[in-house]
Amino acid sequence: MIINHPLLGPRDAAEFVYLGDASLINRPDSATSNAAEQFYEYLYLRDNVAGEMRELWYHEQGDRSWLVVTRNTLTHEISNVELARDVARAQGRNR
Amino acid sequence: MAELTLKAQTPLRGYSNRFGDTRLSELSDTAIYSIGLALETAPALKAIKNSLGTDWPEPGKSASSTDGVYRLLGLQADQVFVLFSAATASDGQSQQLPNLGQNTYTTDQSDSWAGLYIEGLSAVAALERICPIDLHSSVFEIGRVTRTSMEHLAVIILHEAENRYLLLSPTSSAQSFLHALETSLQNVIPIPIDN
Numbered sequence: 001m002i003i004n005h006p007l008l009g010p011r012d013a014a015e016f017v018y019l020g021d022a023s024l025i026n027r028p029d030s031a032t033s034n035a036a037e038q039f040y041e042y043l044y045l046r047d048n049v050a051g052e053m054r055e056l057w058y059h060e061q062g063d064r065s066w067l068v069v070t071r072n073t074l075t076h077e078i079s080n081v082e083l084a085r086d087v088a089r090a091q092g093r094n095r
Numbered sequence: 096m097a098e099l100t101l102k103a104q105t106p107l108r109g110y111s112n113r114f115g116d117t118r119l120s121e122l123s124d125t126a127i128y129s130i131g132l133a134l135e136t137a138p139a140l141k142a143i144k145n146s147l148g149t150d151w152p153e154p155g156k157s158a159s160s161t162d163g164v165y166r167l168l169g170l171q172a173d174q175v176f177v178l179f180s181a182a183t184a185s186d187g188q189s190q191q192l193p194n195l196g197q198n199t200y201t202t203d204q205s206d207s208w209a210g211l212y213i214e215g216l217s218a219v220a221a222l223e224r225i226c227p228i229d230l231h232s233s234v235f236e237i238g239r240v241t242r243t244s245m246e247h248l249a250v251i252i253l254h255e256a257e258n259r260y261l262l263l264s265p266t267s268s269a270q271s272f273l274h275a276l277e278t279s280l281q282n283v284i285p286i287p288i289d290n
Binding site: 007008009011012014015061062063064065083085 | 153154155170171172174227228241242243244249
């Protein structure tokens with residue numbers, strides 16, 4: 001499987017480590033009143049998609065960047081690759 | 096107590112060997128520093144330009160100061176490695192990285208990396224068997240740099256000149272990395288024909 005890194009171009013999947021669902025970017029605020037419930041959902045409840053899924057991959061044997069990879073779990077086709085940093089900033093985070 | 100004099104040694108003890116038309120030799124007398132950018136990038140980039148005499152290279156590219164003293168390897172969006180001569184001058188002082196101010200994080204990594212030059216006509220043939228990156232000049236031009244793995248060992252590759260590559264790999268697994276390169280070179284060097 002080849003992952004088309006936004007900065008470095010096509011790279012072999014062997015250089016990457018897989019983490020899982022990209023929703024892990026959205027860590028809940030621990031100061032809110034229902035933080036325990038939000039963290040329960042954040043940590044334990046996952047969609048197990050048969051089809052297109054957004055996932056976090058880490059380029060460990062490369063530039064050490066986190067990527068959000070949109071991959072079809074049935075065909076392994078990769079339709080989009082973004083830097084996780086850009087995804088987080090687009091959602092209003094400052095870094 | 097006995098007077099002990101310790102002499103610094105490189106990870107591969109100054110290795111140098113020829114395989115047919117290609118030479119494998121250890122990098123020596125070179126300091127390696129990493130520079131990371133803090134969130135405030137503008138003052139950091141200015142300090143680097145003023146102190147090191149070169150612009151910040153994009154990931155995958157390298158840059159050299161105009162006087163050729165500092166060589167920057169762009170490894171990440173916010174991190175570079177700096178290579179410069181660590182040979183001790185006649186006054187006994189070795190060169191240091193200038194102070195780049197509070198908006199950068201610098202770390203001396205000189206003792207963490209073993210460096211090997213591979214130079215010769217069979218360099219690409221030997222590397223392409225163990226490297227997932229296409230290193231041919233048409234794709235990986237001179238001056239390009241990248242980080243990847245060979246035989247599961249981390250490596251930073253700099254395409255320094257035609258048929259000449261600098262490879263940096265962690266000191267702790269340097270012997271295994273050398274063995275991988277030696278083996279690959281032995282497998283690709285042309286066999287001389289006697290008649």
